[in-house]
Amino acid sequence: MQTSYLVIFDGAILLFLYFKNPFNTLRGKFAQYYYEIITLLVHLCTFILSLQDTFKDPSDTVRLIMSTAILYLNTALVCGAIGFMFIEIYKTISEKKRAARLKKQQSVPVDNQESRNLTQTASPFHPSEATSQKRQPWINREQTASIENFHLESGNSQNRNLMTSDLFNTEESSHGLETNFYIENSILSGANSRKRINRQRNQSPVPIMVRQRPQNRNQRQQRNNLRNPNYIINYE
Amino acid sequence: MCVGSAIVPFSALVSKIVQNTRYLNLSVASDLAEVYQTWQTNLISWDVPNVMSDLDHFGASPTLFAQYDLGSPFLVNFWPTLINIGIGLSTFIACILLQKLFEHSKYEGWAHSLVRKLAAGSFNFAMVQAYACLDDILFYLVIDAKTNPFDSFFSWASMICAVLFLVFGCLLVFFNFWTVNKYQSRKLQGVKALEAFNERNEYWELLYSDFNDDDLWSQSLCYPHHSKHPLKFDNYSLLQLSSDANIILGDF
Numbered sequence: 001m002q003t004s005y006l007v008i009f010d011g012a013i014l015l016f017l018y019f020k021n022p023f024n025t026l027r028g029k030f031a032q033y034y035y036e037i038i039t040l041l042v043h044l045c046t047f048i049l050s051l052q053d054t055f056k057d058p059s060d061t062v063r064l065i066m067s068t069a070i071l072y073l074n075t076a077l078v079c080g081a082i083g084f085m086f087i088e089i090y091k092t093i094s095e096k097k098r099a100a101r102l103k104k105q106q107s108v109p110v111d112n113q114e115s116r117n118l119t120q121t122a123s124p125f126h127p128s129e130a131t132s133q134k135r136q137p138w139i140n141r142e143q144t145a146s147i148e149n150f151h152l153e154s155g156n157s158q159n160r161n162l163m164t165s166d167l168f169n170t171e172e173s174s175h176g177l178e179t180n181f182y183i184e185n186s187i188l189s190g191a192n193s194r195k196r197i198n199r200q201r202n203q204s205p206v207p208i209m210v211r212q213r214p215q216n217r218n219q220r221q222q223r224n225n226l227r228n229p230n231y232i233i234n235y236e
Numbered sequence: 237m238c239v240g241s242a243i244v245p246f247s248a249l250v251s252k253i254v255q256n257t258r259y260l261n262l263s264v265a266s267d268l269a270e271v272y273q274t275w276q277t278n279l280i281s282w283d284v285p286n287v288m289s290d291l292d293h294f295g296a297s298p299t300l301f302a303q304y305d306l307g308s309p310f311l312v313n314f315w316p317t318l319i320n321i322g323i324g325l326s327t328f329i330a331c332i333l334l335q336k337l338f339e340h341s342k343y344e345g346w347a348h349s350l351v352r353k354l355a356a357g358s359f360n361f362a363m364v365q366a367y368a369c370l371d372d373i374l375f376y377l378v379i380d381a382k383t384n385p386f387d388s389f390f391s392w393a394s395m396i397c398a399v400l401f402l403v404f405g406c407l408l409v410f411f412n413f414w415t416v417n418k419y420q421s422r423k424l425q426g427v428k429a430l431e432a433f434n435e436r437n438e439y440w441e442l443l444y445s446d447f448n449d450d451d452l453w454s455q456s457l458c459y460p461h462h463s464k465h466p467l468k469f470d471n472y473s474l475l476q477l478s479s480d481a482n483i484i485l486g487d488f
Contacts, residue, residue, distance in 0.1 A: 002260075003260065020448075020451075020453055020454040021448055021454060022447045022448050022453075022454040022455065023446060023447060023448060024446065024447065024448050025446070027243075028243065028446055031243050031246070032246065035246055035247070035250040036250075038250065038254070039250055039253055039254065042253075042254050042257060043257075046257050046260055046262060049262045049263070049264065050260065050262055053262060053263055058263070063263065063264065063265055064265045066264075067264045067265035067267060067268035068265065068267070068268075070254075070257065070264075070268055071267065071268055071271060073254070074254050074255075074271075077250060077251060077254055078251070081247040081250075081251065084243050084247065085243075085244070085247075088243055088244075
Protein backbone atom coordinates (compact mmCIF):
# COMPACT_ATOMS: atom_id res chain seq x y z
CA MET A 1 0.00 0.00 0.00
CA GLN A 2 2.75 2.44 0.93
CA THR A 3 4.46 1.87 -2.40
CA SER A 4 1.45 3.45 -4.10
CA TYR A 5 1.87 6.49 -1.80
CA LEU A 6 5.49 6.69 -2.87
CA VAL A 7 4.55 6.75 -6.54
CA ILE A 8 1.94 9.44 -5.87
CA PHE A 9 4.47 11.58 -3.94
CA ASP A 10 7.02 11.23 -6.72
CA GLY A 11 4.41 12.28 -9.25
CA ALA A 12 3.53 15.27 -7.07
CA ILE A 13 7.16 16.35 -6.89
CA LEU A 14 7.50 16.06 -10.67
CA LEU A 15 4.40 18.23 -11.08
CA PHE A 16 5.89 20.73 -8.63
CA LEU A 17 9.08 20.81 -10.72
CA TYR A 18 7.09 21.33 -13.89
CA PHE A 19 4.76 24.06 -12.63
CA LYS A 20 7.00 25.96 -10.22
CA ASN A 21 10.19 25.63 -12.25
CA PRO A 22 12.39 26.02 -9.17
CA PHE A 23 15.83 25.87 -10.74
CA ASN A 24 17.59 28.71 -12.46
CA THR A 25 20.14 26.76 -14.37
CA LEU A 26 19.52 24.19 -17.06
CA ARG A 27 21.86 21.73 -15.41
CA GLY A 28 20.01 22.13 -12.10
CA LYS A 29 16.68 21.44 -13.79
CA PHE A 30 18.05 18.52 -15.73
CA ALA A 31 19.68 16.99 -12.65
CA GLN A 32 16.51 17.30 -10.59
CA TYR A 33 14.30 15.82 -13.30
CA TYR A 34 16.82 13.03 -13.72
CA TYR A 35 16.80 12.21 -10.00
CA GLU A 36 13.05 12.41 -9.66
CA ILE A 37 12.37 10.27 -12.72
CA ILE A 38 14.80 7.60 -11.47
CA THR A 39 13.13 7.67 -8.05
CA LEU A 40 9.71 7.37 -9.67
CA LEU A 41 10.84 4.42 -11.79
CA VAL A 42 12.39 2.67 -8.78
CA HIS A 43 9.19 3.15 -6.82
CA LEU A 44 7.13 1.91 -9.75
CA CYS A 45 9.26 -1.23 -9.74
CA THR A 46 8.71 -1.69 -6.01
CA PHE A 47 5.00 -1.05 -6.52
CA ILE A 48 4.82 -3.79 -9.15
CA LEU A 49 6.82 -6.12 -6.91
CA SER A 50 4.57 -5.51 -3.95
CA LEU A 51 1.51 -5.85 -6.15
CA GLN A 52 2.57 -9.19 -7.50
CA ASP A 53 3.41 -10.39 -3.98
CA THR A 54 -0.32 -10.20 -3.30
CA PHE A 55 -1.04 -12.60 -6.16
CA LYS A 56 -1.52 -16.28 -5.48
CA ASP A 57 0.99 -17.28 -8.11
CA PRO A 58 3.63 -14.51 -8.46
CA SER A 59 5.70 -14.53 -11.61
CA ASP A 60 9.44 -15.11 -11.26
CA THR A 61 10.11 -13.39 -14.56
CA VAL A 62 8.42 -10.17 -13.44
CA ARG A 63 10.35 -10.31 -10.17
CA LEU A 64 13.63 -10.78 -12.03
CA ILE A 65 12.88 -7.98 -14.48
CA MET A 66 11.88 -5.56 -11.74
CA SER A 67 14.86 -6.46 -9.55
CA THR A 68 17.25 -6.03 -12.47
CA ALA A 69 15.59 -2.73 -13.33
CA ILE A 70 16.16 -1.48 -9.77
CA LEU A 71 19.82 -2.50 -10.02
CA TYR A 72 20.32 -0.71 -13.33
CA LEU A 73 18.42 2.35 -12.12
CA ASN A 74 20.67 2.52 -9.09
CA THR A 75 23.72 2.29 -11.35
CA ALA A 76 22.28 5.04 -13.55
CA LEU A 77 21.69 7.16 -10.46
CA VAL A 78 25.27 6.77 -9.25
CA CYS A 79 26.70 7.44 -12.73
CA GLY A 80 24.42 10.44 -13.16
CA ALA A 81 25.38 11.84 -9.76
CA ILE A 82 29.09 11.50 -10.63
CA GLY A 83 28.43 13.11 -14.04
CA PHE A 84 26.60 16.04 -12.46
CA MET A 85 29.43 16.49 -9.96
CA PHE A 86 31.93 16.68 -12.81
CA ILE A 87 29.74 19.18 -14.65
CA GLU A 88 29.51 21.22 -11.46
CA ILE A 89 33.28 21.14 -11.00
CA TYR A 90 33.84 22.06 -14.66
CA LYS A 91 31.39 24.95 -14.37
CA THR A 92 33.05 26.20 -11.20
CA ILE A 93 36.48 26.12 -12.83
CA SER A 94 35.25 27.82 -16.01
CA GLU A 95 33.48 30.51 -13.95
CA LYS A 96 36.69 31.13 -12.04
CA LYS A 97 38.60 31.42 -15.31
CA ARG A 98 35.99 33.80 -16.68
CA ALA A 99 36.16 35.88 -13.52
CA ALA A 100 39.93 36.05 -13.83
CA ARG A 101 39.59 37.12 -17.48
CA LEU A 102 37.06 39.79 -16.54
CA LYS A 103 39.38 41.02 -13.83
CA LYS A 104 42.07 41.38 -16.46
CA GLN A 105 39.67 43.28 -18.70
CA GLN A 106 38.81 45.66 -15.92
CA SER A 107 42.25 47.12 -16.38
CA VAL A 108 41.12 48.26 -19.88
CA PRO A 109 39.15 51.34 -18.75
CA VAL A 110 42.14 52.40 -16.69
CA ASP A 111 44.34 52.04 -19.76
CA ASN A 112 41.77 53.95 -21.79
CA GLN A 113 41.84 56.76 -19.29
CA GLU A 114 45.61 56.86 -19.52
CA SER A 115 45.42 56.85 -23.33
CA ARG A 116 42.84 59.61 -23.24
CA ASN A 117 45.02 61.72 -21.01
CA LEU A 118 47.95 61.11 -23.31
CA THR A 119 45.87 61.99 -26.37
CA GLN A 120 44.49 65.10 -24.79
CA THR A 121 47.96 66.22 -23.88
CA ALA A 122 49.28 65.44 -27.32
CA SER A 123 46.46 67.03 -29.28
CA PRO A 124 46.43 70.82 -29.50
CA PHE A 125 42.67 70.75 -30.12
CA HIS A 126 41.52 68.48 -27.40
CA PRO A 127 37.91 69.18 -26.42
CA SER A 128 37.22 71.60 -23.64
CA GLU A 129 35.05 70.93 -20.57
CA ALA A 130 32.15 72.65 -22.32
CA THR A 131 32.41 70.35 -25.32
CA SER A 132 32.44 67.34 -23.02
CA GLN A 133 29.37 68.60 -21.21
CA LYS A 134 27.58 69.12 -24.51
CA ARG A 135 28.46 65.60 -25.49
CA GLN A 136 27.24 64.05 -22.28
CA PRO A 137 23.46 64.25 -22.83
CA TRP A 138 23.60 62.13 -25.93
CA ILE A 139 26.26 59.74 -24.69
CA ASN A 140 24.68 58.16 -21.75
CA ARG A 141 26.77 56.53 -19.12
CA GLU A 142 25.87 52.99 -20.02
CA GLN A 143 26.80 53.46 -23.63
CA THR A 144 30.13 54.93 -22.67
CA ALA A 145 30.79 52.09 -20.30
CA SER A 146 29.85 49.59 -22.96
CA ILE A 147 32.24 51.26 -25.36
CA GLU A 148 35.10 51.21 -22.95
CA ASN A 149 34.47 47.73 -21.65
CA PHE A 150 33.76 46.22 -25.03
CA HIS A 151 36.18 43.41 -25.55
CA LEU A 152 37.24 42.52 -29.03
CA GLU A 153 38.74 39.31 -30.18
CA SER A 154 41.66 39.43 -32.55
CA GLY A 155 41.42 38.11 -36.07
CA ASN A 156 39.32 40.77 -37.79
CA SER A 157 42.20 42.38 -39.56
CA GLN A 158 40.15 42.91 -42.71
CA ASN A 159 37.61 45.01 -40.85
CA ARG A 160 40.35 46.83 -39.08
CA ASN A 161 41.93 47.92 -42.33
CA LEU A 162 38.60 49.02 -43.72
CA MET A 163 37.85 51.08 -40.66
CA THR A 164 41.24 52.66 -40.61
CA SER A 165 40.94 53.71 -44.22
CA ASP A 166 37.39 55.00 -43.68
CA LEU A 167 38.41 56.95 -40.67
CA PHE A 168 41.46 58.65 -42.01
CA ASN A 169 40.86 58.98 -45.71
CA THR A 170 37.36 60.34 -46.21
CA GLU A 171 36.35 63.86 -45.51
CA GLU A 172 32.81 62.77 -44.71
CA SER A 173 33.89 60.36 -42.11
CA SER A 174 36.08 62.91 -40.40
CA HIS A 175 32.97 65.06 -39.89
CA GLY A 176 30.61 62.23 -39.22
CA LEU A 177 32.63 60.25 -36.72
CA GLU A 178 33.40 60.85 -33.16
CA THR A 179 35.81 58.75 -31.19
CA ASN A 180 35.55 57.80 -27.62
CA PHE A 181 39.00 59.26 -27.12
CA TYR A 182 38.16 62.75 -28.27
CA ILE A 183 40.60 62.63 -31.13
CA GLU A 184 38.40 63.88 -33.96
CA ASN A 185 40.03 67.28 -33.92
CA SER A 186 43.46 65.83 -33.91
CA ILE A 187 42.58 63.73 -36.96
CA LEU A 188 41.55 66.87 -38.77
CA SER A 189 44.66 68.65 -37.71
CA GLY A 190 46.85 66.82 -40.20
CA ALA A 191 49.25 64.02 -40.80
CA ASN A 192 51.72 64.93 -38.06
CA SER A 193 49.21 64.77 -35.31
CA ARG A 194 47.80 61.61 -36.89
CA LYS A 195 51.21 60.01 -36.67
CA ARG A 196 51.48 61.17 -33.09
CA ILE A 197 48.15 59.61 -32.22
CA ASN A 198 49.05 56.40 -33.96
CA ARG A 199 52.26 56.29 -32.02
CA GLN A 200 50.30 56.70 -28.83
CA ARG A 201 47.83 54.07 -29.88
CA ASN A 202 50.64 51.65 -30.57
CA GLN A 203 51.73 52.04 -26.99
CA SER A 204 48.42 50.62 -25.85
CA PRO A 205 46.81 47.55 -27.44
CA VAL A 206 43.35 48.77 -26.43
CA PRO A 207 40.79 48.82 -29.25
CA ILE A 208 39.51 52.27 -30.06
CA MET A 209 35.76 52.49 -30.43
CA VAL A 210 34.34 54.95 -32.86
CA ARG A 211 30.73 56.03 -32.82
CA GLN A 212 28.96 57.28 -35.88
CA ARG A 213 27.61 60.75 -35.35
CA PRO A 214 24.06 61.34 -36.58
CA GLN A 215 23.53 63.77 -39.43
CA ASN A 216 21.79 66.49 -37.44
CA ARG A 217 20.78 67.19 -33.87
CA ASN A 218 17.09 66.31 -34.23
CA GLN A 219 17.90 62.98 -35.69
CA ARG A 220 20.40 62.49 -32.95
CA GLN A 221 17.88 63.21 -30.25
CA GLN A 222 15.37 60.92 -31.88
CA ARG A 223 17.92 58.20 -31.98
CA ASN A 224 18.76 58.74 -28.33
CA ASN A 225 15.15 58.42 -27.44
CA LEU A 226 14.32 55.50 -29.60
CA ARG A 227 17.32 53.27 -30.00
CA ASN A 228 20.99 52.92 -29.26
CA PRO A 229 23.43 54.45 -31.70
CA ASN A 230 25.47 52.28 -34.00
CA TYR A 231 29.01 51.62 -33.05
CA ILE A 232 31.81 51.06 -35.45
CA ILE A 233 34.82 49.36 -34.06
CA ASN A 234 38.25 50.51 -34.94
CA TYR A 235 41.00 48.08 -34.12
CA GLU A 236 44.38 49.59 -33.60
CA MET B 237 32.05 32.62 -2.23
CA CYS B 238 29.67 29.90 -3.19
CA VAL B 239 29.33 27.03 -0.75
CA GLY B 240 28.44 24.57 -3.43
CA SER B 241 25.41 23.44 -5.25
CA ALA B 242 22.15 21.95 -4.04
CA ILE B 243 22.81 19.12 -6.50
CA VAL B 244 25.15 17.54 -3.95
CA PRO B 245 22.60 17.20 -1.11
CA PHE B 246 19.93 16.13 -3.58
CA SER B 247 22.20 13.39 -4.90
CA ALA B 248 22.69 12.17 -1.35
CA LEU B 249 18.94 12.30 -0.67
CA VAL B 250 17.97 10.40 -3.80
CA SER B 251 20.67 7.75 -3.29
CA LYS B 252 19.29 7.19 0.16
CA ILE B 253 15.71 6.96 -1.11
CA VAL B 254 16.70 4.29 -3.62
CA GLN B 255 18.84 2.39 -1.15
CA ASN B 256 16.11 2.42 1.47
CA THR B 257 13.85 0.34 -0.76
CA ARG B 258 15.59 -2.61 0.88
CA TYR B 259 13.53 -1.96 4.02
CA LEU B 260 10.38 -2.71 2.07
CA ASN B 261 9.29 -6.20 2.84
CA LEU B 262 9.39 -7.35 -0.77
CA SER B 263 10.45 -10.61 -2.30
CA VAL B 264 13.18 -9.70 -4.77
CA ALA B 265 15.53 -11.64 -7.05
CA SER B 266 18.69 -13.07 -5.47
CA ASP B 267 20.96 -10.60 -7.31
CA LEU B 268 19.18 -7.62 -5.84
CA ALA B 269 19.03 -9.26 -2.40
CA GLU B 270 22.82 -9.63 -2.47
CA VAL B 271 23.30 -6.04 -3.55
CA TYR B 272 20.97 -4.87 -0.77
CA GLN B 273 23.38 -6.48 1.71
CA THR B 274 26.38 -4.60 0.34
CA TRP B 275 24.83 -1.15 -0.10
CA GLN B 276 26.39 1.38 2.20
CA THR B 277 24.14 4.27 3.11
CA ASN B 278 26.82 6.27 4.91
CA LEU B 279 29.30 8.33 2.91
CA ILE B 280 32.09 7.47 5.32
CA SER B 281 31.53 4.65 7.78
CA TRP B 282 32.80 4.79 11.34
CA ASP B 283 32.86 1.83 13.69
CA VAL B 284 30.78 2.14 16.81
CA PRO B 285 33.04 2.32 19.88
CA ASN B 286 33.21 -0.85 21.98
CA VAL B 287 32.21 1.09 25.08
CA MET B 288 28.89 1.89 23.47
CA SER B 289 28.33 -1.69 22.35
CA ASP B 290 28.99 -2.94 25.88
CA LEU B 291 26.35 -0.61 27.28
CA ASP B 292 23.76 -1.82 24.82
CA HIS B 293 21.11 -3.71 26.81
CA PHE B 294 18.34 -2.90 24.42
CA GLY B 295 15.88 -5.39 23.06
CA ALA B 296 16.67 -7.06 19.75
CA SER B 297 15.82 -5.12 16.64
CA PRO B 298 13.53 -6.86 14.13
CA THR B 299 15.26 -9.31 11.80
CA LEU B 300 14.19 -7.26 8.79
CA PHE B 301 16.50 -4.48 10.02
CA ALA B 302 19.03 -6.65 11.81
CA GLN B 303 20.00 -8.30 8.52
CA TYR B 304 21.28 -4.90 7.40
CA ASP B 305 23.31 -4.44 10.59
CA LEU B 306 20.85 -2.09 12.22
CA GLY B 307 21.03 -2.10 15.98
CA SER B 308 18.49 -0.93 18.51
CA PRO B 309 19.91 2.14 20.30
CA PHE B 310 19.66 5.45 18.47
CA LEU B 311 23.26 6.38 19.26
CA VAL B 312 24.62 3.16 17.76
CA ASN B 313 22.65 3.52 14.55
CA PHE B 314 23.29 7.23 14.23
CA TRP B 315 26.96 7.09 15.20
CA PRO B 316 28.57 7.22 11.69
CA THR B 317 26.39 10.16 10.60
CA LEU B 318 27.01 11.90 13.91
CA ILE B 319 30.77 11.62 13.49
CA ASN B 320 30.59 12.92 9.92
CA ILE B 321 28.47 15.91 10.92
CA GLY B 322 30.81 16.52 13.88
CA ILE B 323 33.89 16.47 11.66
CA GLY B 324 32.25 18.82 9.14
CA LEU B 325 31.07 21.29 11.75
CA SER B 326 34.28 21.29 13.81
CA THR B 327 36.36 21.86 10.66
CA PHE B 328 34.01 24.68 9.69
CA ILE B 329 34.27 26.32 13.12
CA ALA B 330 38.07 25.95 13.12
CA CYS B 331 38.23 27.54 9.65
CA ILE B 332 36.01 30.43 10.72
CA LEU B 333 38.26 31.07 13.73
CA LEU B 334 41.33 30.98 11.49
CA GLN B 335 39.64 33.36 9.08
CA LYS B 336 38.96 35.78 11.93
CA LEU B 337 42.59 35.50 12.93
CA PHE B 338 43.73 36.25 9.39
CA GLU B 339 41.36 39.21 9.14
CA HIS B 340 42.61 40.51 12.47
CA SER B 341 46.21 40.30 11.28
CA LYS B 342 45.19 41.68 7.83
CA TYR B 343 46.71 38.72 6.05
CA GLU B 344 45.25 37.98 2.62
CA GLY B 345 47.63 35.43 1.16
CA TRP B 346 47.09 31.94 -0.23
CA ALA B 347 46.49 30.46 3.24
CA HIS B 348 43.54 32.81 3.77
CA SER B 349 42.04 31.75 0.47
CA LEU B 350 42.63 28.09 1.30
CA VAL B 351 40.93 28.45 4.67
CA ARG B 352 37.92 30.13 3.05
CA LYS B 353 37.60 27.26 0.59
CA LEU B 354 37.99 24.71 3.36
CA ALA B 355 35.31 26.46 5.41
CA ALA B 356 32.90 26.35 2.46
CA GLY B 357 33.73 22.71 1.75
CA SER B 358 33.33 21.56 5.34
CA PHE B 359 30.06 23.44 5.72
CA ASN B 360 28.76 21.86 2.54
CA PHE B 361 29.80 18.43 3.77
CA ALA B 362 28.04 18.93 7.11
CA MET B 363 24.92 20.14 5.30
CA VAL B 364 24.88 17.13 3.00
CA GLN B 365 25.07 14.85 6.00
CA ALA B 366 22.37 16.76 7.84
CA TYR B 367 20.01 16.82 4.86
CA ALA B 368 20.39 13.11 4.25
CA CYS B 369 19.88 12.00 7.86
CA LEU B 370 16.53 13.65 8.64
CA ASP B 371 14.43 10.60 7.91
CA ASP B 372 16.98 8.35 9.63
CA ILE B 373 16.53 10.29 12.85
CA LEU B 374 12.82 9.56 12.91
CA PHE B 375 13.38 5.95 11.97
CA TYR B 376 16.08 5.30 14.57
CA LEU B 377 14.04 7.14 17.21
CA VAL B 378 11.12 4.78 16.66
CA ILE B 379 13.37 1.70 16.89
CA ASP B 380 15.01 3.10 20.03
CA ALA B 381 11.67 3.92 21.65
CA LYS B 382 10.32 0.45 21.02
CA THR B 383 13.40 -1.42 22.26
CA ASN B 384 14.70 0.91 24.97
CA PRO B 385 14.58 -0.55 28.50
CA PHE B 386 15.15 2.91 30.09
CA ASP B 387 17.19 1.34 32.86
CA SER B 388 20.61 2.96 32.42
CA PHE B 389 22.33 6.23 31.70
CA PHE B 390 23.15 5.07 28.18
CA SER B 391 19.55 4.18 27.38
CA TRP B 392 18.34 7.58 28.57
CA ALA B 393 21.18 9.39 26.82
CA SER B 394 20.33 7.58 23.61
CA MET B 395 16.68 8.59 23.81
CA ILE B 396 17.47 12.21 24.74
CA CYS B 397 19.93 12.45 21.85
CA ALA B 398 17.28 11.06 19.52
CA VAL B 399 14.78 13.70 20.63
CA LEU B 400 17.40 16.48 20.40
CA PHE B 401 18.36 15.47 16.89
CA LEU B 402 14.73 15.25 15.88
CA VAL B 403 14.27 18.82 17.11
CA PHE B 404 17.46 19.81 15.25
CA GLY B 405 16.11 18.23 12.06
CA CYS B 406 12.81 20.08 12.40
CA LEU B 407 14.71 23.31 13.03
CA LEU B 408 16.79 22.77 9.91
CA VAL B 409 13.66 22.42 7.82
CA PHE B 410 12.13 25.45 9.52
CA PHE B 411 15.36 27.43 9.07
CA ASN B 412 15.38 26.66 5.37
CA PHE B 413 11.87 28.02 5.03
CA TRP B 414 12.67 31.03 7.23
CA THR B 415 15.83 31.88 5.25
CA VAL B 416 13.99 31.80 1.94
CA ASN B 417 11.16 33.86 3.41
CA LYS B 418 13.65 36.42 4.66
CA TYR B 419 15.35 36.48 1.25
CA GLN B 420 11.99 37.23 -0.38
CA SER B 421 11.29 40.12 1.98
CA ARG B 422 14.81 41.53 1.41
CA LYS B 423 14.25 41.26 -2.32
CA LEU B 424 11.29 43.60 -2.01
CA GLN B 425 13.36 46.07 0.00
CA GLY B 426 15.88 46.53 -2.78
CA VAL B 427 19.23 45.46 -4.14
CA LYS B 428 21.31 46.81 -1.28
CA ALA B 429 19.29 44.98 1.36
CA LEU B 430 19.53 41.81 -0.68
CA GLU B 431 23.28 42.14 -1.09
CA ALA B 432 23.69 42.69 2.63
CA PHE B 433 21.54 39.64 3.32
CA ASN B 434 23.55 37.48 0.92
CA GLU B 435 26.78 38.63 2.50
CA ARG B 436 25.49 37.79 5.97
CA ASN B 437 24.18 34.40 4.88
CA GLU B 438 27.15 33.47 2.78
CA TYR B 439 27.29 29.94 4.15
CA TRP B 440 23.53 29.35 3.97
CA GLU B 441 23.42 30.18 0.28
CA LEU B 442 23.02 26.48 -0.38
CA LEU B 443 19.43 26.76 0.83
CA TYR B 444 18.31 29.32 -1.69
CA SER B 445 20.95 30.41 -4.20
CA ASP B 446 20.39 27.75 -6.86
CA PHE B 447 16.67 28.28 -7.02
CA ASN B 448 14.40 30.50 -9.01
CA ASP B 449 13.52 33.39 -6.67
CA ASP B 450 10.22 34.36 -8.30
CA ASP B 451 8.25 33.28 -5.27
CA LEU B 452 8.64 31.57 -1.94
CA TRP B 453 7.62 28.12 -3.12
CA SER B 454 9.74 27.92 -6.20
CA GLN B 455 12.77 29.05 -4.21
CA SER B 456 12.32 26.70 -1.32
CA LEU B 457 12.54 23.40 -3.16
CA CYS B 458 14.47 22.01 -0.23
CA TYR B 459 11.41 22.53 1.90
CA PRO B 460 9.00 20.31 -0.04
CA HIS B 461 11.90 17.95 -0.53
CA HIS B 462 12.44 17.76 3.21
CA SER B 463 8.72 17.42 3.78
CA LYS B 464 8.49 14.73 1.18
CA HIS B 465 11.29 12.82 2.77
CA PRO B 466 9.86 12.06 6.21
CA LEU B 467 6.32 11.98 4.84
CA LYS B 468 7.31 9.30 2.43
CA PHE B 469 8.65 7.23 5.27
CA ASP B 470 11.59 6.16 3.25
CA ASN B 471 12.30 3.72 5.99
CA TYR B 472 8.99 2.22 5.06
CA SER B 473 9.07 -0.43 7.67
CA LEU B 474 7.48 2.06 9.99
CA LEU B 475 4.31 1.43 8.03
CA GLN B 476 4.89 -2.19 7.25
CA LEU B 477 2.30 -4.58 8.51
CA SER B 478 4.55 -7.59 8.33
CA SER B 479 5.16 -9.61 11.45
CA ASP B 480 8.65 -8.12 11.88
CA ALA B 481 7.50 -4.56 11.56
CA ASN B 482 4.72 -5.13 14.02
CA ILE B 483 7.42 -5.34 16.65
CA ILE B 484 8.26 -1.76 15.79
CA LEU B 485 4.79 -0.46 15.20
CA GLY B 486 3.15 -2.19 18.13
CA ASP B 487 0.64 0.24 19.54
CA PHE B 488 1.50 2.99 17.06
